[in-house]
Amino acid sequence: xxxxxxxxxxxxxxxxxxxxxxxxxxxxxxxxxxxxxxxxxxxxxxxxxxxxxxxxxxxxxxxxxxxxxxxxxxxxxxxxxxxxxxxxxxxxxxxxxxxxxxxxxxxxxxxxxxxxxxxxxxxxxxxxxxxxxxxxxxxxxxxxxxxxxxxxxxxxxxxxxxxxxxxxxxxxxxxxxxxxxxxxxxxxxxxxxxxxxxxxxxxxxxxxxxxxxxxxxxxxxxxxxxxxxxxxxxxxxxxxxxxxxxxxxxxxxxxxxxxxxxxxxxxxxxxxxxxxxxxxxxxxxxxxxxxxxxxxxxxxxxxxxxxxxxxxxxxxxxxxxxxxxxxxxxxxxxxxxxxxxxxxxxxxxxxxxxxxxxxxxxxxxxxxxxxxxxxxxxxxxxxxxxxxxxxxxxxxxxxxxxxxxxxxxxxxxxxxxxxxxxxxxxxxxxxxxxxxxxxxxxxxxxxxxxxxxxxxxxxxxxxxxxxxxxxxxxxxxxxxxxxxxxxxxxxxxxxxxxxxxxxxxxxxxxxxxxxxxxxxxxxxxxxxxxxxxxxxxxxxxxxxxxxxxxxxxxxxxxxxxxxxxxxxxxxxxxxxxxxxxxxxxxxxxxxxxxxxxxxxxxxxxxxxxxxxxxxxxxxxxxxxxxxxxxxxxxxxxxxxxxxxxxxxxxxxxxxxxxxxxxxxxxxxxxxxxxxxxxxxxxxxxxxxxxxxxxxxxxxxxxxxxxxxxxxxxxxxxxxxxxxxxxxxxxxxxxxxxxxxxxxxxxxxxxxxxxxxxxxxxxxxxxxxxxxxxxxxxxxxxxxxxxxxxxxxxxxxxxxxxxxxxxxxxxxxxxxxxxxxxxxxxxxxxxxxxxxxxxxxxxxxxxxxxxxxxxxxxxxxxxxxxx
Numbered sequence: 001x002x003x004x005x006x007x008x009x010x011x012x013x014x015x016x017x018x019x020x021x022x023x024x025x026x027x028x029x030x031x032x033x034x035x036x037x038x039x040x041x042x043x044x045x046x047x048x049x050x051x052x053x054x055x056x057x058x059x060x061x062x063x064x065x066x067x068x069x070x071x072x073x074x075x076x077x078x079x080x081x082x083x084x085x086x087x088x089x090x091x092x093x094x095x096x097x098x099x100x101x102x103x104x105x106x107x108x109x110x111x112x113x114x115x116x117x118x119x120x121x122x123x124x125x126x127x128x129x130x131x132x133x134x135x136x137x138x139x140x141x142x143x144x145x146x147x148x149x150x151x152x153x154x155x156x157x158x159x160x161x162x163x164x165x166x167x168x169x170x171x172x173x174x175x176x177x178x179x180x181x182x183x184x185x186x187x188x189x190x191x192x193x194x195x196x197x198x199x200x201x202x203x204x205x206x207x208x209x210x211x212x213x214x215x216x217x218x219x220x221x222x223x224x225x226x227x228x229x230x231x232x233x234x235x236x237x238x239x240x241x242x243x244x245x246x247x248x249x250x251x252x253x254x255x256x257x258x259x260x261x262x263x264x265x266x267x268x269x270x271x272x273x274x275x276x277x278x279x280x281x282x283x284x285x286x287x288x289x290x291x292x293x294x295x296x297x298x299x300x301x302x303x304x305x306x307x308x309x310x311x312x313x314x315x316x317x318x319x320x321x322x323x324x325x326x327x328x329x330x331x332x333x334x335x336x337x338x339x340x341x342x343x344x345x346x347x348x349x350x351x352x353x354x355x356x357x358x359x360x361x362x363x364x365x366x367x368x369x370x371x372x373x374x375x376x377x378x379x380x381x382x383x384x385x386x387x388x389x390x391x392x393x394x395x396x397x398x399x400x401x402x403x404x405x406x407x408x409x410x411x412x413x414x415x416x417x418x419x420x421x422x423x424x425x426x427x428x429x430x431x432x433x434x435x436x437x438x439x440x441x442x443x444x445x446x447x448x449x450x451x452x453x454x455x456x457x458x459x460x461x462x463x464x465x466x467x468x469x470x471x472x473x474x475x476x477x478x479x480x481x482x483x484x485x486x487x488x489x490x491x492x493x494x495x496x497x498x499x500x501x502x503x504x505x506x507x508x509x510x511x512x513x514x515x516x517x518x519x520x521x522x523x524x525x526x527x528x529x530x531x532x533x534x535x536x537x538x539x540x541x542x543x544x545x546x547x548x549x550x551x552x553x554x555x556x557x558x559x560x561x562x563x564x565x566x567x568x569x570x571x572x573x574x575x576x577x578x579x580x581x582x583x584x585x586x587x588x589x590x591x592x593x594x595x596x597x598x599x600x601x602x603x604x605x606x607x608x609x610x611x612x613x614x615x616x617x618x619x620x621x622x623x624x625x626x627x628x629x630x631x632x633x634x635x636x637x638x639x640x641x642x643x644x645x646x647x648x649x650x651x652x653x654x655x656x657x658x659x660x661x662x663x664x665x666x667x668x669x670x671x672x673x674x675x676x677x678x679x680x681x682x683x684x685x686x687x688x689x690x691x692x693x694x695x696x697x698x699x700x701x702x703x704x705x706x707x708x709x710x711x712x713x714x715x716x717x718x719x720x721x722x723x724x725x726x727x728x729x730x731x732x733x734x735x736x737x738x739x740x741x742x743x744x745x746x747x748x749x750x751x752x753x754x755x756x757x758x759x760x761x762x763x764x765x766x767x768x769x770x771x772x773x774x775x776x777x778x779x780x781x782x783x784x785x786x787x788x789x790x791x792x793x794x795x796x797x798x799x800x801x802x803x804x805x806x807x808x809x810x811x812x813x814x815x816x817x818x819x820x821x822x823x824x825x826x827x828x829x830x831x832x833x834x835x836x837x838x839x840x841x842x843x844x845x846x847x848x849x850x851x852x853x854x855x856x857x858x859x860x861x862x863x864x865x866x
Contacts, residue, residue, distance in 0.1 A: 032055065048098070125146070204309070325397065402465065482496065485708045522546055564579075655688075659690075660687040685726065736758040799823070822841055
C-alpha cells in the first residue's frame with residue numbers, strides 16, 4: 001500500500017508503494033542516502049543540513065523525524081511545496097529524496113497610482129532588491145511598510161495591492177506590481193476635552209502641537225509670532241522693540257491665528273498626549289494623567305477624539321535639603337539649583353537644574369567640571385503635606401576622575417596633530433564636562449568635520465578613578481571652488497577661484513598626500529582670478545598657517561593681489577587708459593587667554609600701490625596720471641564664541657578693528673591746502689575704525705530656530721584738517737555687498753538688502769560720488785534650518801535691516817536710517833561656500849533715485865553668516 005502523510009497543504013511524505021506502513025507499530029530504518037530535486041538556485045548540501053536529516057540517522061517510519069524535517073524546510077519560507085519520498089529500501093536501509101518547489105524570485109518592482117517622487121521615497125522605505133525570494137513574509141512586510149509610510153502622513157485609508165506577474169524573460173522570476181490608492185487624508189473633525197479646569201479647551205488643544213482640529217484656527221507658534229512681529233516692527237520701525245524686546249513684544253502683543261493641518265497621525269498623537277501631561281506637570285499638577293481617550297470614525301471619514309483628563313491638585317516646592325555633599329555647602333548648592341520654597345512644583349525643571357541644562361550652570365556641571373565624573377544627585381520626595389512637597393537631594397560625589405587616554409577616530413584626511421592641538425582634554429588632567437563641550441566646539445570650528453556628528457565617547461573606569469575619551473569625527477569636504485559669471489557695471493565678469501582649506505605645505509613633494517593637492521595639516525591656500533576681457537584682469541593668492549611653529553596657536557597669513565583696469569586698447573596706443581593696483585599683506589594672529597580664551601588678537605602690515613595712466617573714469621580727484629601709496633597697520637581684537645561655524649545657534653561674534661597709516665603730513669611743513677591732489681595723496685593717510693557685534697539666540701528647545709541680532713559701525717578719519725579725509729578706503733552702502741571688480745580704491749562695500757547696489761552712499765546720484773566716511777547698520781534675522789547636512793546646509797531667514805552712511809561726522813545720526821524687511825535662503829555647499837538669495841523691500845525713498853528701493857532681489861556668494 002501507499003504510505004502518505006500530509007503536512008499543511010504543500011508539505012507531504014510519500015514513502016512509496018512497496019513500503020507497508022503500520023501506524024500502530026512504526027519500523028526503524030537507517031538513512032542510506034538523501035537526494036534533493038526540484039531546486040535550481042540553492043545548494044543541495046545546505047538544504048539537507050536545514051532538513052535536520054543526515055545519512056546514518058536512525059528514523060522511525062512513520063515517525064516524527066520526517067514530519068520535523070518537512071517543517072524545518074517549510075519554515076525557511078523559500079518553497080511552495082515540500083515533499084519527501086522513499087526512493088528505495090534495502091533491508092533496514094531507506095533512501096530518501098527531498099523534492100522542493102522553489103518560490104519565485106523578484107526580478108523588478110514597479111508602482112502604479114502614485115507620483116514618481118513618492119515612489120522614490122517608498123523605494124527607500126521598503127528596500128527591495130532584485131533576486132529577493134517572494135515569500136509571504138516579504139509581501140506582508142512590504143505592504144505594512146507602505147501602510148506605515150502613508151499612515152505617518154495622515155492617509156489612514158490607503159489601499160495597497162501587490163500583484164505578481166510572471167517574468168517571461170527569466171525562469172522562476174516575477175515582477176511585483178504595487179498598486180497604491182492613497183485616498184483622502186483622514187482629518188480630525190473635533191477634539192473634545194473633559195475634566196480640564198486649570199486650562200481651558202483651547203489651551204489644552206494648543207498643547208497638542210501636532211494634533212489639530214479640522215478647520216479650526218490655531219494660535220501662532222513662537223516662530224510664526226516672531227516672523228509676523230518682525231515685519232510689523234519693520235513697517236512701523238519701532239527699533240527698540242525690534243532689537244531689545246522682540247521676543248517679549250511678540251509673545252505679549254501678537255494674537256493672530258492661522259490654519260494648521262489637522263491630519264491624524266497616531267505616533268504624533270501619542271507624543272502629544274505625553275506632552276500634554278508634561279505641561280500639566282510643569283505647572284505643578286504632579287498627579288495629572290489621561291484617564292481615557294477614544295478615537296472614533298465619523299460617517300464623513302473624519303475622526304473624532306475624546307480626552308478625559310484628571311488634573312489633580314497643584315503642588316509647590318516645600319523644604320529642600322541636601323545630603324552627602326562635602327565639597328559645596330547647602331546654601332551654595334541651593335543658589336545653583338535656583339529653586340526656592342513656594343515655587344510651583346516642576347519635576348522637569350528640577351532635573352534640568354540638577355543634571356544638565358544648555359547654559360551649563362546646573363549642579364551636575366558644577367561637580368563634573370571639577371573632575372567628579374561619578375557624581376550623582378538623586379532627588380527624593382520625603383514628605384507631601386497639603387500642597388507642599390519636601391525634597392531631600394542625595395548627593396554621591398565620588399572621587400575625582402583623571403583623564404587617562406584621549407584619542408580621535410574617523411579622521412581620514414586630517415592629520416592627528418591638527419586635531420590634537422585643538423583638544424582641551426589632555427591625559428593627566430581632571431575630567432571636565434565643559435572642556436569636552438569646548439573641544440567639540442573647537443573641532444566644529446575647523447570646518448573639516450560634520451559638526452552634527454562630532455561625538456565624544458566618554459569611557460569611565462570607576463575602579464581606577466580614570467576616564468578615557470574618544471572623539472568620533474566624520475570628515476567632510478572643506479575645499480571650495482568658485483566658478484561664476486555675473487553681470488555688473490554693464491558687462492559680464494567671469495571668476496575662477498579655488499580655496500584649499502586643509503592644505504599641507506610640507507607634503508607638497510609627497511604625492512601620496514595629494515587629494516587632489518596635499519592635505520591634512522590645516523593650512524589654507526587660496527587662488528583667484530577674475531576678468532571680463534582685455535579691459536580688466538585681477539588675480540590674488542593667499543596662504544595661512546594657523547599654528548606657526550606647530551606649538552602655539554599663533555597664525556601667519558600672507559597674501560598678494562594684482563588688478564589691472566583699462567579701456568582695452570593696446571599699451572602703445574596714446575589713447576590707452578589704465579589703472580594698476582598691487583598689494584601685499586602680512587599678518588599675525590594670536591589666541592588670547594584673557595579676558596577669556598575666546599579672544600583673538602590680529603595685527604597686519606598692508607601695502608597697496610595705485611598706478612594711474614590717463615585714468616579718470618572712477619576717481620573724483622587728481623589728473624588721472626600718477627601713483628598713490630597706502631601703507632597701513634591693522635590691529636583687530638575679536639571674540640568668537642559661536643557654537644557652529646555654518647549655522648550658529650548660540651554665542652556671539654564681536655570685533656573692534658583699527659587701520660592706521662603714519663601721519664605723513666605731521667612730518668612735513670608743506671601747505672596741503674595748496675597742493676595738487678596728486679601730491680596730497682601720494683602717501684595716503686587716515687585712521688579707520690570698525691566695530692561689529694553679532695549675537696545668536698535659540699528660541700526653542702531644539703535650538704533650530706535662531707534669532708541673530710547684529711550691529712556694524714565704521715568711521716574713517718583724518719590727521720590733518722587741511723588735508724581732509726582721504727578719498728580712498730571709503731564706505732559704499734546698499735545692495736548685495738559683493739566686492740571684487742568694483743573694489744577699485746580700497747573702498748569697503750557694505751550690503752543693505754532692499755536697496756540697489758551702493759545707492760545709500762552719499763551723493764550716489766551724482767556721476768562721481770565720493771563715498772561715505774561713516775556708516776552704521778543694524779540687522780535682526782530669524783533663521784530656520786531646512787537641512788543641517790554638512791554637504792548641503794540650507795536655512796531660510798526673514799530679516800529687518802536698517803542703515804545709512806554719511807559724508808561727514810557732523811552729519812552722523814545713528815537713528816536716521818533707511819529701513820528694509822524681507823526674506824531669503826542660504827545654501828552652504830563645501831565646494832562653493834555660502835550661496836545666498838534674498839528679496840528685500842526698502843521702505844524709504846532715496847533722494848534722486850526713484851528705483852533704488854521697493855522690492856529688490858539680491859544674490860550673494862560667500863557672504864559671512866554673521
